[in-house]
Every structure is written in C-alpha cells, then in structure tokens.
Amino acid sequence: MVEFDIEEKRYRFMEGQYLNAGGTEGVIYDIKGNKVAKILRKINKNKTNKILALCNKTENLSSVKGFENIAMPLSPAYDLDQNICGFSMMYFKNCGPVNDIVYDLQNKNYQNQKVNDSKVVEMIENLFFYLQLLHQNKIILGDLNAENILWNINTNEVHYIDIDSSKVSGLNNIENEDGYYAEMYKAVSYTHLTLPTKRI
Secondary structure (H helix, E strand, O other), X not given: OEEEEEOOEEEEEOOOOOOEOOOOOEEEEXXXXXXXXXXXXXXXXXXXXXXXXXXXXXXXXXXXXXXXXXXXXXXXXXXXXXXXXXXXXXXXXXXXXXXHOOEEOOOXXXXXXXXXXXXXXXXXXXXXXHHHHHHHOOEEXXXXXXXXXXXXXXXXXXXXXXXXXXEEOOOOOOEOOOOOEHHHHHHHHXXXXXXXXXXX
16 A cells, blocks of 8 residues: 655545556645645655755745746655655646647648647747746756646646656756756856746
8 A cells, every 4th residue: 555645635535546557756646636746766865955945936936927847846755654655746637748740741731630740839828838837947857858847638727747857957066867967057047048938
C-alpha cells in the first residue's frame, strides 16, 4: 500500500492503483477534485527545496491569468515519517501530448478534422504566453518537449506539465541534478525571444 499526506489529509492506494507510472521520476495518483499527486521515486534536499519553492510561487501567483493552465506544484506531499515525498498538481483531463497534432504535407491538411491553422496559431500564442509567465517569475522549464505539453482537442487548451524539472531562481545557487544552476535565469532573461503579450 502507498500512503501519503497532502494538506493534512491521508491518501491510501493499493499497489498498482495509480493513474500513470510511466514517468522515470515518479508515479501519478488521482486524488480527486481535478488534482493528482506525483510521488517521487527518489528525492533529495535539492528536490525538496525546489518543491517548496515552486509551491510558494504557486500560492503567490495563483490569481495570475494563465497559471491555471500550468501544472505547478500546489502542495507538498508527505510520507508517514513527515518527509516530503512529492506534491499535488492540477489534473488536465481529456488531454494528449501536443505531438498528436499531425499535419499531412502531401495532402496539405491535418489528420484530425478538428484541427486547423487558426487553432494551431492560437495554441502556439498561448504556449508562448505561458512561457513568458514562467520566465517573468524566474522559472525555467528544464524538460521542454512535446510530451510535456498537453492539448485538449475539444477546447484547444494547452498545458505545460513536468514543472518540477524546472530551474528556479532563488535557491541559493544550489546545483540541480542535471548540472545546471537555477540562476541561469539571469542569462536567459537577456536572450529569450520577445514573446506575444496576448492575454487569454
């Protein structure tokens, strides 16, 4: 049995009773209310500090338009010894990875009839807007790839996930596991693209 606490509530899951166990970093459990818990396979002091920093940013920025579409850590999860073992985050249902969008170059159309150029442009603008929000708040995505961008074909909403792999400024220049420093934001802030300012 897997047990953990989030916001003073105990969650219990039988072995195999997970939503997704395909990730290398952790296992995802459905804790209801449009939220899931990510319980990490391994955790160290740096990861613990990052989770706390991201949860703190979420609390301060929860009212900012756009953050509701980013799977920011919401609250730490604690094991039975009250050590941080993961976190809760939003659950974006009915979504698939953005690379499900396939354009047929030969026939010059999208394989899914619900997709068109206008929707793709809107999606890209929103992704750049969310990225701008993260950069403005000194959060740099550490694993930005198509598998970590979710897309809802019915609403055309897009979401960034795997935010806990980000680099977060303000962690006393502690080196992250992948060898980068959180303070790399200082350099990126001068070089990243001028992003659209559209608010959705």
